[in-house]
Amino acid sequence: MIRFFCALALTVAVATFPPAARASEAVEFSTIRHLVVQDNGRLKAFDTYARERLRFVHGRERLDGQEPVETVLSFAFDAERWDERPVLDVPYIPLFGALGYDKEKKYLSLAEFRSQLPTLRGLVRAPGVSPGGSKRLAEAANELAARADALRALTEFEDRVPIVPGVSDDPHAEWMPLASATGHSEEDMAAVRAAFESLRTAFLDGNGPAFDEASRDLIERLRALNPAVYPKAGRVALEAHTNAFKPFRAAWLLYVATLLLALMSLWSKRAGLYVALFVVLVLSTLVHAYGLAVRTIIAGRAPLTNMYESLIFMSWGIAVLGVIFEAKYRLRFAALIASVLGILTITIAQRLTIDINPAIAPLRSVWLTYHVLTVMLGYSAFAVALGAGHLVVGRAALSAVQPERADRLDDFVYRVLQVGVLFLTAGIVTGAVWANYSWGRSWGWDPKETWSLITLLGYLAVLHARHQRWLGGFGMGAASILCFLLVVMTYYGVNYILHGLHSYAGDEPRRLPAWLIAYVVFEGLYVGAAALIVSVRRQARRVASG
Amino acid sequence: MDEDARRRRYAWKRHPVFRFFASTPLAIVLIVVISVVLVWGTVLGARTSLRVALHSVYGGIWFQGLLGLLALNLLCCTLRALPYRLSHLGFLVTHLSLLLVYAGAVLTINFGAQGTVVIVEGRKTDFYFDPAFVQCTDASSGEAINISTTFEKRAALLQERYDGIVHARANGPGGVSVLVDRYYPDASPAGTSTITFTIPEQNVREVVPAIADPDKIVPIGKTGSSVTVERTFYDWKDGREAGTPQDPGNPAAQIVVHRPGGDEALTLFARFPGFSMRPEATAGDFSATYTYVSESPELLGWEAKDSVIRLTLTDEEGNRVSAWVPYFERREVALGARRFVIEYGRRVPLGFELVLDTFIAKHYPRSNIPAAFESHLTVRNQAGGERHAVAAMNAPAKIGGYVLYQSSYGTDTVTGLPYTVLSLSRDPGTALLYVGFATLTAGLIVTFYVSPWLRRRDRKRHKESP
DSSP states (O other): OHHHHHHHHHHHHHHHSOOOSOTTOSSOOTTGGGOEEEETTEEEEHHHHHHHHHHHHHSSSOSTTOOHHHHHHHHHHSHHHHTTSOOEEOSSTHHHHHTTOOTTOOEEOHHHHHHHHHHHHHHHHSTTTSTTOOHHHHHHHHHHHHHHHHHHHHHTHHHHOEEEOOSSSOTTSOOEESTTOOSSOHHHHHHHHHHHHHHHHHHHHTOHHHHHHHHHHHHHHHHHHOTTTSOOHHHHHHHHHHHHHOHHHHHHHHHHHHHHHHHHHHHOOOHHHHHHHHHHHHHHHHHHHHHHHHHHHHHTSOSOSSHHHHHHHHHHHHHHHHHHHHHHHOOSHHHHHHHHHHHHHHHHHTTSOOOOOOOOGGGOSHHHHHHHHHHHHHHHHHHHHHHHHHHHHHHHHHOSSOOSSOOHHHHHHHHHHHHHHHHHHHHHHHHHHHHHHHHSOSOOOOHHHHHHHHHHHHHHHHHHHHHTTSOOHHHHHHHHHHHHHHHHIIIIIIIIIIHHHOTTSOSSOOOOOHHHHHHHHHHHHHHHHHHHHHHHHHHHHHHHHO | OOHHHHHHHTGGGGOHHHHHHTOHHHHHHHHHHHHHHHHHHHHHHHHSOHHHHIIIIITSHHHHHHHHHHHHHHHHHHHHTOSOOGGGHHHHHHHHHHHHHHHHHHHHHHHOEEEEEEEETTOEEEEEEEEEEEEEEETTTOOEEEEEGGGGHHHHHHGGGOOSEEEEEEEOGGGOEEEEEEEEOSSOOTTSOEEEEEEGGGTEEEEEEOOOOTTOOEEOTTSSOEEEEEEEESSEETTEEOOBTTBOSSOEEEEEEEETTEEEEEEEETTOTTOOOOSOOOTTOOEEEEEOOOOOHHHHTOOOOSOEEEEEEEOTTOOEEEEEEETTOEEEEEETTEEEEEEEEEEEEEEEEEEEEEEEEEEOTTSOOEEEEEEEEEEEETTSOEEEEEEETTBOEEETTEEEEEEEEEEOTTTOOEEEEEEEEEOTTHHHHHHHHHHHHHHHHHHHHTHHHHHHHHHHHHHHOO
16 A cells, blocks of 8 residues: 555656756756746746747747747747748638648748738738638737737847846836847946857857856846846746746646545545545645745736636635545545546636736736635635535435435535635625725626626525425535536626627627536436436335335 | 513514515525526626616616515514524624615615716816706706706617607796706717618628718727718718708718728718719628718707707796707706706716826736726815825725725817726715625624534533423
């Protein structure tokens, strides 16, 4: 057992930690990652900048398996080599057809983009007017032009990438690209330019030690231009480290390990296995918390401003509740549910925009933190109840003997629903206080507001129905499955489904995503089938005994 | 108290009417019904507009009735638990806090003040607009007649079928009677001539008002193109006006469509939609039609604003005067020997003066992400004292009993200067609401985590002392 556990821990550790820089590599990029770039309202590590730009331009962080910073530096120092290479990711497959390429083609080069400019202009100019054109094609053409421009900006690094801090102490002041930097003494700027030139030479020569030395020199000289606004070295290093470590991926792997251990400990009741399960669950929660903490430090605000961040936070809330309820009930089910939901939520989140951007003006309030934090913890609890509900309903359908009294699993469902109601109430309350403080009205019947109230009312009806003994263990399980549909509607549906109902929503109505339909149908069938089995069995028993 | 006395004292609890209103099943039914109504409200709001949902669902008398019934149910439920024991604490606190929140909301709706302050940069103001009333003030006596703007509901409820006709009457001192009989709301071009652009192949249909203004470029929906209405004619003859509003022979509109591909000048004829003076029209292209609506002569001189009403004032001597008043504006009329000032959006004195020193919209560096919106104000009170105040997004300014919120901004079409729109409120319900919010959350914690323990203890004691 111990041997198994060690092997598992080792596997996780190996999978989690990124391999050290390739040994065959002549040039070491660890220092240049810490260069600072001002981009989209934020001062970010060059490593982050490179990754985000490549994701935007190329659709993925790695090109030819290179480090992102290496690729971007190669754009900058070896621009001509890239002109003919297909790099640009085309945002909409039919656009290839509109440009006269075949479907096999994956990427466009800058040269190809230039040759296609007249066609693209035609598509953008006449949205839906030219024959065969459409608004979606026009949008895609526009997007492609933006990507091409971003790529060109990288090939014109000195003229376009702002790496030189301004002279003022204002943290919101604009930084400048190397070629057009003004305000600093000629002497200082000459030294910066010299450092940049030696960086270029060392990069092109593949001279590792010289490259590392030039990187250090360039960063130090840039920092010396205005130490007050240049981000602290530790902060930048943390950002670059996190990019490589990917704490949420690590947490994901640990949730997979938790799931395996939970399944094994349901199989075998050995105490050691259970301890291992609990330890790995706590460890996953801690790694997840580390990721959230780091993101808070990097962003300079709570990570609760968009769908990705809130989903990752909800995922962490699920893990915390998993730990608490596992400690309370020792059923192995809390750990099982937390790990399954953790894997699911992180997997979904990774499909969303993960870039760290500053919060827009309306969201810049301390109430945002209180509001989103409480609401998401409420959703976490409802998600755990959803998982427990599936177990209760599934058990009722599968086992012939029904427990006479509410057992620990039923109690678990009820208790976790209480946590959800408490936090959702607190979330609606903090939202109302925020709205009143910021806009002078606590309630405005906005669809999101109204749906959060509908969700709360749904769960309140369930709690009262239990109090009235209208719902027993099975009923509560089914209710926690069905009520979660309200959560999905409030959290996701209001932005997408209700918007789609809007009569002015544009010419392309948004269709319900297939996964959503599949989810609703599955839950309906699951609960319906279980209810049918339970009632048929009850009937049969009544006949047998009567 | 012995068992018998207690029975007598709480006899009312067994009354069937009380038992009905104090029942949990009623609560559950009400919660479910209210939820269903809310779902319907959001769907209706998405299909039409929030305003329609507000008027027909959330503000509807029967929905308010449902909420009132729920409040009554809550109250009766708390009474049902009499006589109270310590284990009732959580239950009582949560349910009574909901009543507090309800009371706070009622107070806000009935006694709160909501208004709008508009200031152009460098200018001052000493009043706010109260959108809830149209006011006619006798210039000499200062006596005012107020008409509630609830007539605006009709337009939101009827949508496309709205014809501009309303009926709101109020009587003032001296036998003066005021009638509002026309109201044209902002988004709807009803009552004005329009130009409709369609692309049948793509289901595009966009309507823009046909108000001639050679300097104005109006976007055509979300198509990415825009239009300038150069000139409109009552009777077009070889590109010249040959008619009058009273005698519209061949109504036409001369427009320029701006498309990314280039500009195109067109003349559209209301009575001959098939005959547009267009050299080359291709398939999948826009087709445009001009719909002419004969307008009231009074409206012709009126500069387009977001909404407008027509009032008629009459007195006992049979004098009669009508006026069109755009929103946020003020008009003076003479009725017999008396003069009246009409304000659509009643102007309420603030009791102090506000100067907009500057309006700032900040963006994060090298991004188009808005970072802050700030109105920098100078406040002058009547004693002559001056102070500086900033109303920013997420950081409202508290001035003289009012709270001012940064709500919108724009550029004044006349002066070209930036202006700010602040919304203002005075809310007597806030304290109740916040207390209710705090006790509600605390009450839930007690209900879920303290009460079960208290109940267990009660039961244990009960067992120990037979």
